[in-house]
Amino acid sequence: MLNALTLLVLCQFVGEILARGIGLPVPGPVIGMLLLLVGLIARERFGRGGPGNELKATATGLLGNLGLLFIPAGVGVILYLPLLARDWAPISLAIVLGTLASIAVTGRLAQSLLRHLGQ
Secondary structure (H helix, E strand, C coil): CHHHHHHHHHHHHHHHHHHHHHCCCCCHHHHHHHHHHHHHHHHHHCCCCCCCHHHHHHHHHHHHCHHHHHHHHHHHHHHCHHHHHHCHHHHHHHHHHHHHHHHHHHHHHHHHHHHHHHC
16 A cells, blocks of 8 residues: 555656646646556556556545545635625636536547547
């Protein structure tokens, strides 16, 4: 488990360095996830299989406790409730448009991946 956590934190750290060093408008953890994905794809292509059992167990444990990560967001909502009440219309519009854009991009990506994997 310690090796898997180290790998996850290392990917996040390298992603953070790249994001700040190059000045990318993407958060470091997102870049770190992409680096992890590239590493897992390379591992699969070179015949070592997908993620190891240790990484799977660690990821499952983290996902099982994912709800704890929403506590700071909930506190932020309560803290900024007057601001949210004042600017509810643009915030709601941004949430709806962002959700629709995310669904569209995810759908297109899924179609592309299914076409690519189907060949």
